[in-house]
Amino acid sequence: MTTVTTASEVLSVVASRELAGKRTVFAGIGLPTLAASLAHLTVAPDLEIVYESGVCGAHPSHLPETIADAVLITGAEAVLSMPALFGYVLQGGHIDVGFLGAAQIDRWGNLNSSVIGDWHSPKVRLPGSGGAMEVMANSREVFVVMRRHDPRSFVDELDFCTSPGPDRALTDGVRPAGLGVTRVITELGILARSGPGDELKLVALHPGVTVDQARECTGWPLEVGGDLTVIEPPSEAELRLLREDVDPERVYLR
Amino acid sequence: MPRPGPDKTMSLRDAVAAYVHDGDTVSLEGFTHLIPTAAGHEIIRQGRRDLTVVRMTADIVVDQMLAGGCVRKLVSSFVGNSSAGSLGELRRRIEHADPEPLEFEEYSHYGLICRYLAGAQRLPFYPLRSYAGSDLPAVNPAIRKVASPYGDEHIYVVPPVNPDVTIIHAQRADRAGNTQIWGLTGVQAEAVFAADKAIVVVEEIVADEVVRSDPNRTVVPAHAVDAVVEVPRGAHPSFAQGYYDRDNAFYRAWSGISRDKQKLAAWMAEWVHGTADHTEYVAKLGEQFWAGLAVGEALSEPVNYGRRL
Numbered sequence: 001m002t003t004v005t006t007a008s009e010v011l012s013v014v015a016s017r018e019l020a021g022k023r024t025v026f027a028g029i030g031l032p033t034l035a036a037s038l039a040h041l042t043v044a045p046d047l048e049i050v051y052e053s054g055v056c057g058a059h060p061s062h063l064p065e066t067i068a069d070a071v072l073i074t075g076a077e078a079v080l081s082m083p084a085l086f087g088y089v090l091q092g093g094h095i096d097v098g099f100l101g102a103a104q105i106d107r108w109g110n111l112n113s114s115v116i117g118d119w120h121s122p123k124v125r126l127p128g129s130g131g132a133m134e135v136m137a138n139s140r141e142v143f144v145v146m147r148r149h150d151p152r153s154f155v156d157e158l159d160f161c162t163s164p165g166p167d168r169a170l171t172d173g174v175r176p177a178g179l180g181v182t183r184v185i186t187e188l189g190i191l192a193r194s195g196p197g198d199e200l201k202l203v204a205l206h207p208g209v210t211v212d213q214a215r216e217c218t219g220w221p222l223e224v225g226g227d228l229t230v231i232e233p234p235s236e237a238e239l240r241l242l243r244e245d246v247d248p249e250r251v252y253l254r
Numbered sequence: 255m256p257r258p259g260p261d262k263t264m265s266l267r268d269a270v271a272a273y274v275h276d277g278d279t280v281s282l283e284g285f286t287h288l289i290p291t292a293a294g295h296e297i298i299r300q301g302r303r304d305l306t307v308v309r310m311t312a313d314i315v316v317d318q319m320l321a322g323g324c325v326r327k328l329v330s331s332f333v334g335n336s337s338a339g340s341l342g343e344l345r346r347r348i349e350h351a352d353p354e355p356l357e358f359e360e361y362s363h364y365g366l367i368c369r370y371l372a373g374a375q376r377l378p379f380y381p382l383r384s385y386a387g388s389d390l391p392a393v394n395p396a397i398r399k400v401a402s403p404y405g406d407e408h409i410y411v412v413p414p415v416n417p418d419v420t421i422i423h424a425q426r427a428d429r430a431g432n433t434q435i436w437g438l439t440g441v442q443a444e445a446v447f448a449a450d451k452a453i454v455v456v457e458e459i460v461a462d463e464v465v466r467s468d469p470n471r472t473v474v475p476a477h478a479v480d481a482v483v484e485v486p487r488g489a490h491p492s493f494a495q496g497y498y499d500r501d502n503a504f505y506r507a508w509s510g511i512s513r514d515k516q517k518l519a520a521w522m523a524e525w526v527h528g529t530a531d532h533t534e535y536v537a538k539l540g541e542q543f544w545a546g547l548a549v550g551e552a553l554s555e556p557v558n559y560g561r562r563l
């Protein structure tokens with residue numbers, strides 16, 4: 001067994017614990033898949049993972065390489081068309097937790113995945129929303145896993161808002177369905193907010209990380225929550241399941 | 255004996271020549287699964303120009319059509335090489351207008367799905383619970399906010415899309431165009447019904463009885479289809495559930511190929527312009543290559559449709 005715990009392993013384990021008691025999770029490939037699969041074996045045995053491609057209740061024989069991997073289809077409980085998946089499942093309100101990533105996040109949990117720079121003449125053209133805007137607008141809450149915690153990603157102001165949280169939706173005169181981002185899990189710790197009107201605050205740190213480090217790596221004046229805790233490192237049992245059952249070939253456990 | 259439907263089978267060359275014209279709006283759909291790559295390559299070989307391409311996930315085939323000089327405008331909700339990296343030609347066009355600018359109309363996935371739903375039903379718009387607070391409506395004036403006629407709620411709407419032609423890839427169809435898909439069915443039916451003309455490219459053309467033995471598996475009925483084209487392995491590098499697996503290695507390689515203009519030009523010259531049609535492309539890859547993408551059997555339980563005694 002590997003003795004050194006990697007960042008991917010820590011992020012997956014911490015994210016998996018946040019899924020305790022959740023029923024349905026909308027997950028992309030990579031860390032969210034690892035977190036959801038591990039949670040299924042630990043804190044959330046009844047968890048159903050829903051994929052953007054239309055797959056509900058996948059039972060893959062191998063770890064999927066994309067959200068549409070053939071191994072997710074064979075043996076799945078349901079495969080829905082895109083209008084059904086986006087219209088009935090997501091917009092219909094069946095998702096407890098949506099997992100999202102982004103190039104930039106602000107203190108209200110709004111996300112940018114479209115451009116760095118001006119939209120009309122961008123410095124970097126990123127993939128865009130895909131289904132992220134719908135996941136944000138319609139999931140009960142959203143967890144964000146960010147591999148990099150630095151001021152270029154945690155910004156005071158987004159270059160472009162692709163996936164707006166409920167505060168921005170309210171400003172636009174539309175009543176949001178969910179809470180928006182409630183948890184941001186990073187290599188330094190966890191930022192959290194309760195819902196509309198609340199900003200992301202530092203609520204937990206990994207062992208050895210200081211509040212000052214987290215503040216330096218965040219592009220807005222980061223407030224610290226009242227009960228700042230230290231994150232329990234991955235247990236032997238969690239690591240064993242992750243390494244031996246979830247991703248034995250280390251496809252995502254880089 | 256039931257009478258057979260009208261025979262709409264054509265070669266891919268003839269179908270593209272007949273139904274894809276310079277300046278057309280062309281929709282290519284297939285969400286990771288069943289991407290109509292062979293059709294995209296044929297459009298490049300025939301040198302179509304000034305196309306407006308509508309495709310939710312603009313990926314490798316769109317990058318190739320951009321490199322082929324076919325595309326003036328792109329309408330999309332995701333522009334990337336799935337999770338394997340970037341699209342080099344697309345990024346050069348958008349970030350540096352190199353070799354020329356690309357008109358780009360950006361949506362979210364459900365926004366574009368709703369455009370197909372409106373288009374298929376000939377509705378003037380379609381409402382959805384997205385876009386509130388997003389910066390997208392500011393850069394895409396087609397996305398608009400309206401007051402609900404039934405209360406004090408406001409909601410964003412998108413306009414219909416009605417492509418001149420929609421092209422999809424599927425597992426099988428009969429000669430009239432009754433098209434069967436299993437696994438991910440994506441937004442293919444909506445894209446076909448939204449279009450003026452539709453080309454269905456399939457792994458296999460099968461006997462009418464095969465389709466009639468399982469009518470619930472027909473995603474697109476023949477009346478919505480204008481041409482049926484048999485092109486085995488025509489979705490490569492994407493996959494066809496039950497026929498061949500996704501070529502993940504090629505997806506990973508594409509980011510490197512397309513980042514470098516010379517490499518991309520050489521790839522296009524060898525694999526698209528250098529092959530007369532998809533049959534040559536498939537043969538050029540070789541049987542050993544295809545053996546690497548082979549899949550085993552996982553048959554579904556038959557269902558009993560019943561019959562009157």
